[in-house]
């Protein structure tokens with residue numbers, strides 16, 4: 413297990429390899445379909461918000477306000493990342509993102525962007541909404557809540573020991589591609 | 604009618620927060636099977652912890668609380684329309700209570716009114732039985748795994764799949780290969796051989812009402828089920844597609860008649876967050892027992 417904590421420097425990210433298990437601590441920003449489309453079309457982040465050297469989490473969390481009026485994340489599993497494939501490479505480049513958390517992996521364009529700009533894809537366990545919500549220590553802020561609605565908004569979250577597996581690194585390796593090839597070859601032997 | 608509504612709300616709460624015992628056992632067995640110290644083992648451990656945490660907190664196992672599918676065995680003469688109305692109210696209340704996510708969207712306008720009730724949601728499948736009891740089974744099926752379901756029309760030249768059991772086997776294993784990494788494995792397959800396109804998928808989903816360790820009474824299908832399970836787990840796809848020994852937890856197959864011109868193999872994929880429970884209700888609608 414590799415402790416990956418803030419600041420997420422290019423050096424730390426470039427040291428990661430496919431199959432590494434990481435425990436992530438620091439700030440992550442959620443972003444899913446609406447945010448990706450918006451940023452890709454040239455939309456700006458709110459003043460004072462920067463994703464440079466930041467981590468983007470493909471997640472539409474369930475967030476409620478508690479009695480004190482504070483936000484509380486009650487479920488926060490990853491959503492399927494491949495839907496963002498048309499946008500991701502450009503966003504990694506333009507906004508200087510160092511890590512993308514999601515599930516299911518991404519395609520060749522994102523893999524190439526990871527290599528060129530120093531980014532890694534971190535696979536969280538799909539469906540583990542409760543375990544992952546426990547890792548979220550604090551909701552620091554929310555942006556575009558009115559514009560996109562709660563699941564699609566950008567939530568700025570403080571996480572501690574958030575578990576994920578590197579499945580696409582900055583060296584051009586993709587665990588998804590590798591396993592597809594080996595399982596396909598294995599299947600051919602069983603037909 | 605309030606007893607019925609309360610019973611259905613409790614059925615929804617437990618189905619969303621608690622994995623049935625047979626599924627939990629299959630997950631524990633596969634955790635045992637994975638090589639120690641691998642990422643597959645870590646993923647299974649997280650899944651196991653998530654199941655325990657959801658039950659303890661009475662919170663949804665997964666945030667996608669899925670399509671709401673009711674399977675009802677009802678006594679002759681039961682008022683089905685009244686049952687549907689009550690169940691819709693139960694769904695609305697369960698959503699307000701947070702047992703279900705606001706998860707149903709108008710396909711034309713894109714509007715999610717937050718109730719989970721609308722055309723086709725929830726879905727009801729009624730069957731009559733000669734008993735004064737009502738059995739209600741509920742399956743909550745997430746979108747990620749629903750998206751990797753597949754329907755093959757045989758013969759399929761690319762797969763070299765003919766209209767026979769070997770052709771069915773090729774189609775099913777292709778679906779397993781294509782689904783990898785998506786749909787939150789390890790998964791469970793529900794398969795229907797035959798039927799038209801709609802009944803094929805319907806019967807494939809109905810397979811999820813079966814218990815994981817049960818055996819198919821039809822010898823050919825039993826052999827096929829065991830073979831697919833073993834072969835799929837030999838492919839090394841593993842939990843989440845990380846590589847590993849458990850690709851599937853179970854395979855359930857049925858066969859129904861088809862037209863001479865058609866030969867469909869319909870495959871529904873269920874994620875590890877396999878939410879399926881059921882209750883027997885007495886004449887007043889109170890829960891008399893749990894079915895799983």
Ligand code: SF4
Nearest residue numbers: 539665745747787874
């Ligand atoms: S596929 Fe299942 S476990 Fe995965 S996100 Fe959807 S409902 Fe949850």
